[in-house]
Amino acid sequence: MSTAAVVTGLGITAPNGLGTEDFWKATLAGESGIGPVTRFDATQYPSRIAGEVPGFVAEDHISSRLMPQTDHMTRLALTAAGWALQDAGIDPAEHAEYGIGVVTSASGGAVEFGQRELENLWSKGKEYVSAYQSFAWFYAVNTGQISIRHKLRGPSNVLLTEQAGGIDALGQARRCVRKGTPVMVSGGVDAAICPWGWVPQIASGLMSTVNDPGRAYLPFAADASGYVPGEGGAILVVEDAAAARGRGAARIYGEIAGYAATLDPAPGGARPPALSRAVANAVADAGLVPADIDVVFADASGVPALDRAEAAALTEVFGPYGVPVTAPKAGTGRLLAGGAALDTATALLSLRDGVIPPTAHVAEADPEHRIDLVTGDPREAPLRNALVVARGHGGFNAALVVRRGA
Known part of the structure; x- marks a missing residue:
């Protein structure tokens, strides 16, 4: 029998709450963290709103020695x-010494730090570029800095599959636990709210250009118009179940019971889309059947064509209206490499408390999707198994099943 990998710790920095319980309270209330961009002047851009982490004073959490060598994302x-x-x-x-490892997800690295140093280079000269530029912008920097700060010398990795990365990182963490590493620190946190991070997203054509914070990001709604970016994410402690119980862990939020990843074909390719296969494979990997899944935390692109594709995949696996679906990220925006990790943490909190959070801002799903979207108020339910779905730009699909802790 494979070793069970369980989650024993959560750390959340999100646009609608700094800290796990503040985030969870806001999420259940359907409170949004989306608003006008404040980290830079976005008035010249067609998209001008984002989900920014509120009340974060880096100096309260990060040592003065680390401040010059870290980006907002890494802090x-x-x-x-x-x-x-x-x-x-x-x-x-x-x-x-080698008993705790780190695996995180990334999208493009610490672009705000990189942009600042490039500005110094072209406006002032090379002597004004920080020596820390050599690593502070790097996509693996979160894994590295977490490892260094806590002296974690176990297996270290970074996964780059954009929004799907948080699930892929947790899947890798489970592999490491199964191979004998007692504890893994895993998940994803991202922050790209700066011009360098903004322009590529606008160029994708997927960002919403609606600048009303309450109407810009409406996944699965009839008037969905694209997504809103956000910053933040979640870091989880993934642990061997026997080791966790042996040391008397205060809580076990749940087990990472199933994981699967697939890749969609290139545009115009002959293969069919692969999201439904990722979902079905994750459920099977957990030793379950679709009827065992009590709630789905959707990828929820907010792009009409992508919402249709996800709804079709869910109805293919679960049947029309076959399982409650929620998208709490409607209150945070899409957090790039941090999004799926935050959704997984949210799913674990749902399992803990027996309640499904609503999809903020959305009154009802477009009937064409044929999904049971949870909107308005939280929905109490006896939850045992939750499915988290994520898709990354470029065709990445990932699905994770978490099972309620004992």
Whole structure:
């Protein structure tokens, strides 16, 4: 029998809540963290709103030594990782030297830091470029800085599958636990709310250009018009179940019971889309059948064609209106590499409390989708198994099943 990998700690930095319980309270209330961009002047761009993490004062969480060498993204990630380890009750110094590893997801690295140093280069000269530019922008920097800060010398990885990355990172963390690493720190945190991070997203044609925060990002709605970017994410502590119980872990949020990933064909390719296969394979990997899934946390693109494709995949696996579906990210925006990790943390909180959070801003799903979208108020339900779905730009699909903790 394979070793069970369970989640014992959560650390969340999100646009509608800094810290797990603040985030969860806001999410259940359908409160949104989406609003006008403040991190840079976005008035010249067609899209001018985002989900920004509120009330984050980096100096309250990050040492003065680390401040010059870290981007806003990495400061959020370090904060979330520290909270996750604290929540799990784990002191790395009390574990074997190679007993804790780190695997995180990334999209494009710390683009805000990189942009600032490039501006210094072209406006002032090379002597004004920080030596930390050599690594601070790098896509693997969150994994590296978390490892260094907590002296975690176990297996270290980074997955680059955009919005799907958080699930892929957790899938890799489960592999490492099954191979004998007792504890993995995993998930994803991203932050690309700066011109360098903004322009490529606008160029994709997928961002909403509606600048009313309450109407811009409406996944599965009839008037969906694209997505809104956000920053933040979640870091989770993934642990061998026997080891967690043996050390008397304060809580087990749930088990990472099933995982699968697929890749869609290139545009015009002969293969069919592969999202439904990822969903079905994750359910099967958990030893379940579709009827065992109690709730789906959807990828929820907000792009009409992509919403139709996801709804079709869900109805293919579960049948029309076959399972409650929710998209709490409608209140945060899409967090790039942090999105799926945050959705997984949200799913675990739902399992803990027996309640499905609503999809913020959306009154009802477009009837053409034939899904049971949870809107308005939270929905209480006896939840045992939750499915988290994510898709990354470029054809990446990932699905994760989490099972309620004992």
